[in-house]
Amino acid sequence: MRAxxxxxxxxxxxxxxxxxxxxxxxxxxxxGQILVRNMFLSLDPGVRVLLGAQEGYIAPILVGDxxxxxxxxxxxxxxxxxxxxxxLIVGRxxxxxxxxxxxxxxxxxxxxxxxxxxxxSNSLGIQGAAGMTAYFGLLDVAKPQPGETxxxxxxxxxxxxxxxxxxxxxxxxxxxxxxGPVKAKRLTKExxxxxxxxxxxxxxxxxxxxxxxxxxxxxxxxxxxxxGTQLDAALDCMNWKGRVTTCGMISQYNTQVPPAMHNLxxxxxxxxxxxxxxxxxxxxxxDGAIAALGEWVRDGRLVFREDxxxxxxxxxxxxxxxxxxxxQGKMLVKL
Amino acid sequence: MRAxxxxxxxxxxxxxxxxxxxxxxxxxxxxGQILVRNMFLSLDPGVRVLLGAQEGYIAPILVGDxxxxxxxxxxxxxxxxxxxxxxLIVGRxxxxxxxxxxxxxxxxxxxxxxxxxxxxSNSLGIQGAAGMTAYFGLLDVAKPQPGETxxxxxxxxxxxxxxxxxxxxxxxxxxxxxxGPVKAKRLTKExxxxxxxxxxxxxxxxxxxxxxxxxxxxxxxxxxxxxGTQLDAALDCMNWKGRVTTCGMISQYNTQVPPAMHNLxxxxxxxxxxxxxxxxxxxxxxDGAIAALGEWVRDGRLVFREDxxxxxxxxxxxxxxxxxxxxQGKMLVKL
Numbered sequence: 001m002r003a004x005x006x007x008x009x010x011x012x013x014x015x016x017x018x019x020x021x022x023x024x025x026x027x028x029x030x031x032g033q034i035l036v037r038n039m040f041l042s043l044d045p046g047v048r049v050l051l052g053a054q055e056g057y058i059a060p061i062l063v064g065d066x067x068x069x070x071x072x073x074x075x076x077x078x079x080x081x082x083x084x085x086x087x088l089i090v091g092r093x094x095x096x097x098x099x100x101x102x103x104x105x106x107x108x109x110x111x112x113x114x115x116x117x118x119x120x121s122n123s124l125g126i127q128g129a130a131g132m133t134a135y136f137g138l139l140d141v142a143k144p145q146p147g148e149t150x151x152x153x154x155x156x157x158x159x160x161x162x163x164x165x166x167x168x169x170x171x172x173x174x175x176x177x178x179x180g181p182v183k184a185k186r187l188t189k190e191x192x193x194x195x196x197x198x199x200x201x202x203x204x205x206x207x208x209x210x211x212x213x214x215x216x217x218x219x220x221x222x223x224x225x226x227x228g229t230q231l232d233a234a235l236d237c238m239n240w241k242g243r244v245t246t247c248g249m250i251s252q253y254n255t256q257v258p259p260a261m262h263n264l265x266x267x268x269x270x271x272x273x274x275x276x277x278x279x280x281x282x283x284x285x286x287d288g289a290i291a292a293l294g295e296w297v298r299d300g301r302l303v304f305r306e307d308x309x310x311x312x313x314x315x316x317x318x319x320x321x322x323x324x325x326x327x328q329g330k331m332l333v334k335l
Numbered sequence: 336m337r338a339x340x341x342x343x344x345x346x347x348x349x350x351x352x353x354x355x356x357x358x359x360x361x362x363x364x365x366x367g368q369i370l371v372r373n374m375f376l377s378l379d380p381g382v383r384v385l386l387g388a389q390e391g392y393i394a395p396i397l398v399g400d401x402x403x404x405x406x407x408x409x410x411x412x413x414x415x416x417x418x419x420x421x422x423l424i425v426g427r428x429x430x431x432x433x434x435x436x437x438x439x440x441x442x443x444x445x446x447x448x449x450x451x452x453x454x455x456s457n458s459l460g461i462q463g464a465a466g467m468t469a470y471f472g473l474l475d476v477a478k479p480q481p482g483e484t485x486x487x488x489x490x491x492x493x494x495x496x497x498x499x500x501x502x503x504x505x506x507x508x509x510x511x512x513x514x515g516p517v518k519a520k521r522l523t524k525e526x527x528x529x530x531x532x533x534x535x536x537x538x539x540x541x542x543x544x545x546x547x548x549x550x551x552x553x554x555x556x557x558x559x560x561x562x563g564t565q566l567d568a569a570l571d572c573m574n575w576k577g578r579v580t581t582c583g584m585i586s587q588y589n590t591q592v593p594p595a596m597h598n599l600x601x602x603x604x605x606x607x608x609x610x611x612x613x614x615x616x617x618x619x620x621x622d623g624a625i626a627a628l629g630e631w632v633r634d635g636r637l638v639f640r641e642d643x644x645x646x647x648x649x650x651x652x653x654x655x656x657x658x659x660x661x662x663q664g665k666m667l668v669k670l
Binding site for chain 2: 249257261265267268274281
């Protein structure tokens with residue numbers, strides 16, 4: 001079968017040239033496993049940390065190996081009692097035509113439920129890791145109260161746009177930071193944010209001033225996908241006992257030297273809490289989150305964009321677009 | 336009366352020359368206030384942020400004004416029903432011979448209780464803000480479990496040495512970081528830490544390796560008084576769901592440009608929590624903390640050092656010593 005493999009470790013910006021499509025041996029399901037025909041692959045910024053020299057979530061990918069990413073597909077062979085041929089599932093699979101998944105050891109594996117699912121591709125986006133990262137990161141980690149101001153970075157992205165809308169559903173004021181005037185406008189016009197900031201070209205001081213201008217009562221919760229200067233600016237705008245949910249630091253994945261942080265002292269001065277999390281630790285609560293997100297999608301209270309590229313050959317170019325600002329929504333590869 | 340006033344705003348390292356002793360008008364207690372003859376003044380690193388251009392806990396001190404710091408003294412006039420002439424108290428007072436305190440609006444004002452007090456000077460140290468910062472910052476913010484590894488920065492200082500010993504009392508393994516071989520040795524020989532690291536001359540990579548060498552099971556709790564490179568190194572050593580209590584960033588108070596932070600991504604990767612706090616928010620629990628700390632002091636389970644300078648003229652030189660590594664324990668000015 002065909003698979004996307006890592007052709008070389010990126011040092012600095014990642015590009016399509018770091019990947020190749022090759023034939024690899026066909027897989028077989030062992031006892032307790034399922035064989036899945038992949039229909040969609042998720043393009044996730046977090047995978048970047050597995051490709052270079054940095055250590056990240058798990059052991060880095062080796063040159064010549066396929067990547068591991070979230071996949072949505074159809075079960076074509078089952079040696080697991082809980083799955084049948086024809087079931088639609090999400091699981092941590094290979095960047096290839098098929099994957100073998102061991103459901104009992106993969107917290108990110110679940111079967112799509114006809115009662116709560118919307119479009120199948122949504123299970124990798126608004127009803128998948130992206131939507132659930134927004135859902136748990138906002139509601140469980142940051143715990144905003146109605147009336148509080150929630151600032152979101154990467155706000156035009158799949159996670160950030162969901163976080164802002166969930167904040168609004170919970171009675172908060174939502175302010176988003178995005179790159180460029182088109183995305184900034186999209187925050188208020190399409191995703192219902194109360195205010196938007198275009199960070200492009202702004203220094204730390206200018207970004208801080210911009211946040212303070214649109215958050216006259218300060219920031220109670222910062223939902224951060226970006227890190228770096230955006231985190232630094234937000235720290236200077238936080239209210240007493242403010243909470244920062246860090247669910248990614250996309251600004252740093254492609255760089256070797258992170259920026260100086262000027263405002264970490266605010267953690268002491270304003271008794272702030274900065275807390276990271278990984279969505280798979282909420283696996284036992286996924287059903288409820290998927291149901292809630294699906295209901296908001298059907299009600300039209302939660303809108304989203306997908307940015308779908310076609311075929312394994314498009315994987316590398318699509319992955320690089322996660323970091324150059326050109327992604328227009330949750331990025332997926334359709335097989 | 337005589338008072339220490341700010342002679343000029345320090346930009347960079349603070350020295351005795353930034354302070355002067357001058358005569359200022361005598362104070363009078365109004366309704367609800369008490370007049371206190373100061374016996375000891377606390378020298379606190381956190382006051383540094385009030386002296387320069389940075390904004391900190393409260394509004395910065397102006398040139399020509401006395402500083403505000405914690406003072407221990409004797410009530411000489413009372414216009415508050417809860418205090419009598421002769422009471423010994425702690426309160427937020429002036430760096431002067433006397434202070435006027437308004438107990439009802441000062442969360443850091445309390446009367447010393449004969450049943451729980453040890454030496455009067457201890458109420459500004461081990462049974463004061465320093466000891467209680469260790470007590471609440473460790474037990475309430477970080478919440479270590481017995482058997483966990485607690486790493487402490489500034490571990491030879493008043494707060495850090497108490498934090499390490501309280502960690503031991505609670506069944507944890509305690510590892511301390513201090514500056515210089517004398518202080519590092521003091522951690523294990525005098526304060527009962529299980530291991531000690533001398534950070535002087537170590538790069539980020541060397542400090543990280545040193546922490547990993549003496550914390551083979553990783554770090555569960557980092558009790559941080561220092562920030563900067565020591566925080567950066569600790570972040571790279573933290574276990575899954577590790578907790579960082581930030582109760583000060585002494586490494587940054589004297590510098591204009593903080594260092595780059597290389598390991599903030601670990602907040603995401605290991606689901607870390609970094610949380611700041613200020614001890615005055617625990618004012619309603621001070622009595623219990625003072626009693627517990629006093630009991631451990633009397634039992635000999637909690638030892639401490641004081642570094643006392645004499646007279647208002649020694650204030651500036653003593654304050655500068657907080658930052659040059661020469662402080663040998665809780666620094667106080669005795670009047």
